[in-house]
Amino acid sequence: MSTWSEYAVWWQLHPLTFLGAIPAAPTAVGDATVEHRLDGLEPWLDYLVELGCNGLALGPIFASESHGYDTTDHYRIDPKLGTDEDFARLVERCRARGVRLLLDGVFNHVGRGFPAFRDVLEHGRASRYASWFRTDFDEPGTDGDGFAYACFEGHRHLVALNHAEPEVREYVSGVMRHWLERGADGWRLDAAYAVPHDFWHETIGRVRGEGHQNAWFVGEYIHGDYTAAVREGALDSVTQYELWKAIWSSLNDGNFFELAWALDRHNGYTDAQLPLTFVGNHDVTRLASRLEDERCLPHALAILLTVAGIPSIYAGDEQAFRGVKYERADGDAEIRPAFPPQGPAGLAPHGRPVFRLHQDLIGLRRRHPWLVRARTRVLRLEKLAFAYEVRDPDGDAALAVLLNLADREQVFPVGPAGARRILASRGSGWNGLVEAHGWAILDLRP
Structure with missing residues (x-):
């Protein structure tokens, strides 16, 4: 694993919606007017640094038919966002601020306008690209194409690649190398769970073997065996959906x-890798809408930023944005809004307290970098009261996190006498006292 990734705190966004390129009517391949929207990210780079982050995790930025996950050209910046030159400027601006850049690799499927698939549509089984896709030319299919093909989770406009095909493996590793050479620091591998482990093992191995040993690869895994995915897929990390669900639930x-x-399971996962941890992303209902009691939002953030792993903040969550994910055609609209075109100055002031809380908790993590590998141990466990210790596996440092959901204050007799309060809700933390619906983080070093 790259050493720099252990110190990363990501700020994640979906560029096409963040920068106002969507909603927009889909455009035919090659017909899109170039819009230089990527330059609009510059003022947000200072904002993410002010927040305490040092990494920018982008959603899809390559040429696509609509939302970015229906890619038509992995070697071209989406015209709705800009050009190669715009990307180069973004890289320079990130480097100037010490900000790492993570790209979203959609390599499980492509859009129907992907040139290789268009060739298959035109030439059928005679196409030299027929083996790039999981096609059945003996079945008529359902789209009037004259053949059947595998797609991503029932979405016919997302055509699944054939990951056993050597040319597909070479194509994907070539795309990865290209953008790493252009200044990216790593890849989030979209829908990695739908791709055979050996595909990732081979393609990532090729990329590392050609001069990119320091690149970071994180796979999107919603379920399944995280440890096996890392071991068998040569990944550095996976998305920790299990912890995400447990926090809000x-x-x-x-x-x-x-x-x-x-x-407890998270301890086991971090023995094998450092998972990407989060309480929100571009695919799920926002935390402020997911929580039934807004007083619980600080508890969720305290957990995220004190446990092991590499944390990611979804743009807008640090302002307590609201938004619900729906299972319908426009179901992502609320969770992927356009941000103010004038930059952070256009944000409403009522989100500032939550922004400040993020700053405090990310700052705590910066002052205790060992938290990335911390071991967690339960100190007190009740339905409405929870205390856990996070300890440096290689030293004496330790913190206690005290969480109270009850309607009355509670005393948590943990740690040595006079344990020092680092952060807490108002009225909490002295001698283990936590106010009703409060929280506290203590330094357990004597």
């Missing part, structure tokens, strides 16, 4: 037993 249900179970 335990807070909503008033049941910390679920969180304790997930943290």
